Amino acid sequence: MKKSKKRSDCPISCSLDIWGDKWSLIIVRDLMFAKQCTYGDFLKSEEKIATNILASRLYSLEENGIISKSEHPDSKAKVLYRLTQKGIDLLPIMVEINLWADKYYDLPASRKEELKEVKKDKEKYIKLAVKELGN
Amino acid sequence: MKKSKKRSDCPISCSLDIWGDKWSLIIVRDLMFAKQCTYGDFLKSEEKIATNILASRLYSLEENGIISKSEHPDSKAKVLYRLTQKGIDLLPIMVEINLWADKYYDLPASRKEELKEVKKDKEKYIKLAVKELGN
DNA sequence: GCTTTGCACTTGCAATTTGAAAGTGAAATT
DNA sequence: AATTTCACTTTCAAATTGCAAGTGCAAAGC
Structure with missing residues (x-):
């Protein structure tokens, strides 16, 4: 859903290939504030990300090891997203x-x-x- | 050529509205390395930015006060781009x-x-x- | 148990943006 | 005077975005 082939070996370029768009760091921000968020939490943010874009960004952030999914203690219907160490960094x-x-x-x-x-x-x-x- | 209306008052969001794309910080990087670049210099970079995209990014970076144009000492045909203080920061x-x-x-x-x-x-x-x- | 609601997505489609390639016009070089 | 260099523009297909509606499973209510 997002291939992001490396444009070069430059650290800036490599980083931008992963989270260099208008939404990825907004998701990271939400997770830094809240520590854990559901899909719905992200949708509630001020910036009003579209749901399909959110899904594609969550997918690529997970692919790239920035975030991880985990189970919600209250319900199987809910999913919790958190930052990995790489994301925390x-x-x-x-x-x-x-x-x-x-x-x-x-x-x-x-x-x-x-x-x-x-x-x-x-x-x-x-x-x-x-x-x-x-x- | 790029309106980038503010999505919110969040500092992260505001910043991404300006340079949150795959190319803007590549241009800034080039300027940090070289201190001043011509249009052609940017095109020579490893990442191979398309010339129309380069033009649009230079325009919006200038609009947003990150870079400024100045005259090339050797030739009127050349344009020098530099970082402003805001860009240096x-x-x-x-x-x-x-x-x-x-x-x-x-x-x-x-x-x-x-x-x-x-x-x-x-x-x-x-x-x-x-x-x-x-x- | 059956229906309704909540939640995490997916799908469809129009509009915008990107990217490759060719083109333009002024200035410098030959 | 003719050619080349330089900084862009233009064109157009392909990819991405953004909006709206839809899907499918889980949980809650009746």
Whole structure:
């Protein structure tokens, strides 16, 4: 459903081949905030991803080892998506994107507040957040 | 040639609206390596961007203040593209992408070598590189 | 047990975007 | 003056996106 043949051996290019589109990192973001999401959770996000696009992105993110599916404790009808370690390791990238956007765009006050914490000690924040996501 | 209406106020989403595609950061990468590029330089890159796509990306990157055009000292027929400060400030993101890819993919030895330097002292590397690009 | 609802997708199709190739026009080179 | 270089544009088929409706299984309600 998405072949993404490698365009080159460049690390930037390789990375973009996997998650370099308008939606993949939105899904990753949701998982970083919520730690685990159902298909329906993703659909509820502000950006309103189309359901077929969501399905194709979840498929390719799983194919590429960024996310994994697991069973929902309450119901067999539900599926839980989580980040793998490889997905969790995207966090430093996400943090830097946040900081860049914070510098150049008007963000909601709530987001700005959260980023204050990040800026205080980036390393520490990332370490803690990665740990939180890990278990 | 690319309207990219904002999908939400989320910093990740805002950022992806601007450079969240398979090519924009490739162009930024080229500019970070070379500091300035002509249209032809971009076309020569390993990934072989199509010329119409290149034109549309250069346009939108300029529209969004990431790059700027300037005159080539040798010829009026040539155009030089450079990163603006806003573009230069994408460097931390690029560094983190490199480090992530380094962790999960086989990169050419030359790239790995460069990244060793980065890992020694990330902050220092970024500060220096940003300064270099700035003048 | 039977129907209805919830959930995770899939399908169909129009509209947009991409990508390959050829073309254009101004500037530099021969 | 003629050719080449350079920065794009144009054309058009193929791929991808996005919307809307549909499917099939699981769980909840009656």
